[in-house]
Amino acid sequence: MNSHTIELGHGGGGVQMNRLIQEVFFAAFGNELLQREEDAAILPLPSGAQSTMAFTTDSFTVTPLIFNGGDIGKLAIAGTVNDLAMMGAKPQYLSCSFIIEEGLPLATLKAVAQSMAKELAISGAHIVCGDTKVVPRGCADQLFINTTGIGLVQKPGLSASNVADGDAIIVSRDVGCHGATILMNREGLELGSALASDCATLWPVVEALIAADLDIHALRDATRGGLAAVVNEWAQASAVAIELNEAAIPVCDEVRGLCELYGMEPFQLANEGTFILALPAAQAEQALTIMRQFSPSTNAAIIGRASHSEQQAGTVVLQTPWGSQRYLEVPPGELLPRIC
Amino acid sequence: MPEPKQLDIKQLYDGFRDPATVRQLARTIAHEAQQLLQPLNIMEVCGGHTHTLMKFGLKELLPENIHFIHGPGCPVCVMPKERIDHAITLAAQPDTILVTLGDMIRVPGSAGTLAQSRANGSDVRPLYDPLDALTIARQNPTKTVVFFAIGFETSTPMTAVLLQQAEAQGIDNLLFHINHVLVPPAVDAVMADPRVRVNAFVAPSHVSVIQGADIYQPLVDKYATPVVVAGFEPVDMMEAVLRLVRQKNAGAAHVDIQYSRAVNREGNLTAQKLVADCFTVRDTFRWRGLGPIARSALQLKPHYQHRDAEIHFRAILPEHELDDHKACQCGAILRGLAQPADCRVFARGCTPERPLGSCMVSSEGACNAYYRYQSPQRAAG
Numbered sequence: 001m002n003s004h005t006i007e008l009g010h011g012g013g014g015v016q017m018n019r020l021i022q023e024v025f026f027a028a029f030g031n032e033l034l035q036r037e038e039d040a041a042i043l044p045l046p047s048g049a050q051s052t053m054a055f056t057t058d059s060f061t062v063t064p065l066i067f068n069g070g071d072i073g074k075l076a077i078a079g080t081v082n083d084l085a086m087m088g089a090k091p092q093y094l095s096c097s098f099i100i101e102e103g104l105p106l107a108t109l110k111a112v113a114q115s116m117a118k119e120l121a122i123s124g125a126h127i128v129c130g131d132t133k134v135v136p137r138g139c140a141d142q143l144f145i146n147t148t149g150i151g152l153v154q155k156p157g158l159s160a161s162n163v164a165d166g167d168a169i170i171v172s173r174d175v176g177c178h179g180a181t182i183l184m185n186r187e188g189l190e191l192g193s194a195l196a197s198d199c200a201t202l203w204p205v206v207e208a209l210i211a212a213d214l215d216i217h218a219l220r221d222a223t224r225g226g227l228a229a230v231v232n233e234w235a236q237a238s239a240v241a242i243e244l245n246e247a248a249i250p251v252c253d254e255v256r257g258l259c260e261l262y263g264m265e266p267f268q269l270a271n272e273g274t275f276i277l278a279l280p281a282a283q284a285e286q287a288l289t290i291m292r293q294f295s296p297s298t299n300a301a302i303i304g305r306a307s308h309s310e311q312q313a314g315t316v317v318l319q320t321p322w323g324s325q326r327y328l329e330v331p332p333g334e335l336l337p338r339i340c
Numbered sequence: 341m342p343e344p345k346q347l348d349i350k351q352l353y354d355g356f357r358d359p360a361t362v363r364q365l366a367r368t369i370a371h372e373a374q375q376l377l378q379p380l381n382i383m384e385v386c387g388g389h390t391h392t393l394m395k396f397g398l399k400e401l402l403p404e405n406i407h408f409i410h411g412p413g414c415p416v417c418v419m420p421k422e423r424i425d426h427a428i429t430l431a432a433q434p435d436t437i438l439v440t441l442g443d444m445i446r447v448p449g450s451a452g453t454l455a456q457s458r459a460n461g462s463d464v465r466p467l468y469d470p471l472d473a474l475t476i477a478r479q480n481p482t483k484t485v486v487f488f489a490i491g492f493e494t495s496t497p498m499t500a501v502l503l504q505q506a507e508a509q510g511i512d513n514l515l516f517h518i519n520h521v522l523v524p525p526a527v528d529a530v531m532a533d534p535r536v537r538v539n540a541f542v543a544p545s546h547v548s549v550i551q552g553a554d555i556y557q558p559l560v561d562k563y564a565t566p567v568v569v570a571g572f573e574p575v576d577m578m579e580a581v582l583r584l585v586r587q588k589n590a591g592a593a594h595v596d597i598q599y600s601r602a603v604n605r606e607g608n609l610t611a612q613k614l615v616a617d618c619f620t621v622r623d624t625f626r627w628r629g630l631g632p633i634a635r636s637a638l639q640l641k642p643h644y645q646h647r648d649a650e651i652h653f654r655a656i657l658p659e660h661e662l663d664d665h666k667a668c669q670c671g672a673i674l675r676g677l678a679q680p681a682d683c684r685v686f687a688r689g690c691t692p693e694r695p696l697g698s699c700m701v702s703s704e705g706a707c708n709a710y711y712r713y714q715s716p717q718r719a720a721g
Contacts, residue, residue: 005459009446015693247359253350260353262468263391263703321359322366322574324397326713 013224013270014331037237038159039083039220040151052156054089056080057148065108065142067185069177069196073112075272076145077119078201079223085206086219086275088155091125098130099144102137112143123203125149155210162217163238165308168284170277172205172297173198174250175227179269180258195254198296200273205294209277212290218278221271225331228267230276231316232330234306241312244304244328247321268331281305356573357396365578366401372582375589379405381537382584383676385527386544387414387704388572394713396574406581409538409676412526412630413547415491416447416702417674420628421662423519424449427488429657430517430649431462437480439465439473440488441495447701450662470498474505477514486649488517494546496520496638497611500618503644517649518639521625523547524555525636529627530675531563538676540584542577543569545599552607556595564593571599618644626661628698629671668697673706680710687711 009016026035033041040056060076070078081091096116100109120126127147177198184195202221209216218238220230227249235242251266259266273296279287284302291300316328355361373380384390390410393399399408412418424447431438431454438454445454445466458464463483467473470487477485489499499520506514523544530536543556548569556567566587570580580598587593597603618641625637640648650657664670668690669683680686680699690696692708699705703712 005456007455007459009455009693015691019693257350320397321357322362322397322401324400326394326397329712 011224012331013229017224036159036161037233039086040089040149042087042153042156052153054084054087054151054153055149056083056087057146058083059144059146061141061144062182063141064185065112067197068181070199070272071112071115072143072145073115074119074199076147077116077125078199078272080147080149081119081123081125082202082221082273082275084149084151085123085203086158086221087151087153088158088206088210088216088219089151089153090207091123091149091151091203093128094120094125094147094149096127096130097146098132099140099146100132100134101140101142102134104142109143112145119201122201125151154207155216158216158219159237160218160220160234161237163234163240163242163278163306164217164280165240165306166281167217167240167278167306168281168302169231169242169244169304169306170279170284170287170291170300171222171227171249171303172202172275172277172291172300173273174252174255174299175222175271175274176251176255176259176266176269177274178272179226180255180266182270183262184258195252195258198271198273200296202273202275202296205291205297206275208290208294209287212286214279214283214287216277216279216287219275221273221275223272224270226266226268226270227274227276228265228316228328229330231304231328234276234278235316236314238306239313240306241309241314242304242306242316244316244318246318248301248303250299250301265331267328278306353573356571356575358575361575362398362401362578365575365582369401369406369578369582369585370403372585372589373403373405376405376585377588378539379407380540380584380588381407381409382540382542382581383409383411383527383530383538384542385411385413385523386542386547387417387702387706387709388545389542389570389577390414390706390709391704392572392574392577394709396577397713398574398577401578402581406585409536410673410706411676412530412627412674413492413523413544414699414702414704414706415495415521416443417670417698417705418521418526418627418629419444419447419490419519419698420626421449421664422626422658422660424454425451425658425662426517426650427454428452428457428462430486430488430653431457431464433484433653433656435483437463437465437476437483437485438488439467439476439485441467441470441490443702444488444490446695447698448695470495470502471505473502473514474509474511477506477511481513484513484515486515486517488519490519492521492523492544492547493551493615494544494549496615496619497550497608500611500614503618503640503647504614506647514647515649515652516640516644516647518619520619520638521627522621522636522638523551524558525633526627526630527559528562529630529633529636531559533675533677536676538565540565540588541567542580542584543567543595545570545572545576545602548597548599548603548607550608550611552605553595553597553603554605554607560593560595566593567595569595569597569599569603571602617641627674628664629674665696670697670699670707673699680707683707 040054181197291297568580619638672678699707
């Protein structure tokens with residue numbers, strides 16, 4: 001059945017959204033840079049330039065505006081800065097556009113701006129241009145923010161299509177905290193839990209990994225669609241099989257509990273400060289040692305490996321703790337709770 | 341005074357996922373299943389158990405002579421198209437908000453899904469907790485809020501609570517469209533088909549918490565099949581299989597409760613009384629894939645007629661019955677006569693993103709579970 005209108009599932013970061021992007025945006029704007037589908041585009045610069053630039057943009061809408069572990073402002077900075085960092089680029093300059101609904105308390109806007117300033121300081125990036133629009137009540141949900149960023153590439157060659165045979169797959173921390181926190185805050189679930197979003201700027205840890213001169217093949221932050229979306233994208237773009245060890249993937253008790261209640265997968269929940277890394281297995285321990293020195297990645301873990309496989313290329317297989325296997329799928333679209 | 345003890349969700353599954361226990365159970369089953377005189381064709385009635393089998397990769401751990409036939413216990417999967425069309429029609433009424441549970445909004449009716457009608461302007465809201473319908477009704481006093489109620493015996497008591505709260509709080513703009521269905525008549529309808537080869541049952545977990553294990557005694561009496569009421573965790577499921585193997589090997593057939601931490605013989609009597617106060621059994625109800633089954637669903641009792649959306653909107657609700665897409669095998673799958681992969685549109689024309697049949701929609705549907713969690717070994721073989 002073809003849909004003729006945009007549904008919420010089209011924004012879920014899963015199969016439905018990929019199809020929309022292919023059929024509408026690539027059809028209209030398709031070019032080689034865009035269709036690499038990386039977190040940020042690497043811009044060709046005039047010959048003689050010292051370094052290449054990474055360029056990215058992201059819009060942020062979240063209800064509630066302020067949640068455990070962050071707010072829309074922190075998210076708007078960390079999200080764009082992280083997309084640059086995932087391409088090995090040091091975040092430099094950001095633009096920032098606000099779409100504000102009539103009636104938003106000024107104090108809320110000020111708090112959001114202060115939160116953005118604080119988050120910018122972590123990477124040293126600056127907001128150098130911006131735009132402000134106010135729309136009538138009902139035309140937006142309180143506050144939407146768009147940020148666009150450019151950064152200088154310090155580590156060229158990172159790409160979803162560079163994951164290689166024998167690479168270790170590392171996750172920077174326990175997965176699913178942001179998605180679970182928003183679900184809990186939005187639905188007013190009173191579970192009395194200390195759960196907080198993982199929202200964080202990842203440039204400092206990425207900078208340290210780059211400084212160690214590790215042979216990193218791919219980096220990606222596991223935002224919408226979660227860990228499952230990233231590893232599936234890598235498996236397909238790099239034509240490798242990725243095998244994950246379920247028991248090794250860190251998931252905190254609160255997230256697992258919430259997923260049990262609602263029939264969801266922690267591996268498909270969104271993160272805002274969690275990244276996945278692929279590099280030769282021999283360097284995995286060294287990467288872990290570096291990552292564990294930084295607060296967003298103190299419980300980084302090796303969760304699997306990539307391998308060359310004719311039969312299983314493009315797939316992600318999860319090894320269960322009792323020796324059986326299953327595929328880990330990309331989430332279909334809107335995540336909905338089960339019924340009983 | 342000591343702090344009141346808090347129950348962590350973790351305590352509900354920890355231990356029931358212990359790898360060593362699962363492996364040991366697999367070895368014991370493999371050993372004892374060698375003595376089975378004929379293959380064990382287990383029907384796991386509930387979609388939650390289908391999900392457990394696939395999500396945790398348990399089928400791979402079992403010997404060749406143990407098969408699973410996936411039963412009709414997925415509330416979304418058994419809703420016929422005309423009931424979905426009711427929901428879509430109700431949602432399209434002016435000043436009406438349709439609220440329902442979970443993945444119901446993705447099930448295709450004759451002209452689209454509730455998600456699509458939401459995108460086209462209808463006010464459709466998925467609920468996490470049925471009681472949220474009270475808040476929505478209170479916040480929208482000028483609108484009619486219709487709760488599209490679905491589910492087996494597990495979710496019926498929550499609808500009853502919602503109904504009684506609406507009455508007690510005088511919230512008059514909340515109506516109910518009742519689609520609650522019953523497990524025993526559906527299983528009976530499946531077993532009545534002579535082609536069905538089921539010779540053992542894993543009975544539902546949560547339905548049994550409410551109704552008690554005794555509701556399965558007629559199955560044992562009529563078909564002489566062993567029944568084990570099992571929990572939803574991997575250890576529960578494996579232990580239930582072992583208990584079924586043991587009953588078979590001993591030539592026994594009785595109702596056994598593996599999920600004893602939550603289920604007893606008579607069930608939750610308070611919940612049963614609540615349901616009896618609010619609902620009465622319909623003469624007949626048409627199930628998707630199974631057709632009409634006598635006394636297999638509930639409706640509101642006459643003294644709650646003022647809240648019955650089917651009565652209130654009788655003039656506009658479509659009445660004609662609608663069959664599934666010709667290529668869709670949901671009916672045969674729900675009766676255990678086909679496996680998802682036997683369907684020629686499975687994973688081709690029919691995917692969770694664009695489902696043709698309801699078994700592909702719900703996370704409790706057999707097709708959806710196979711699509712999401714299919715074992716790579718079996719897929720390659």
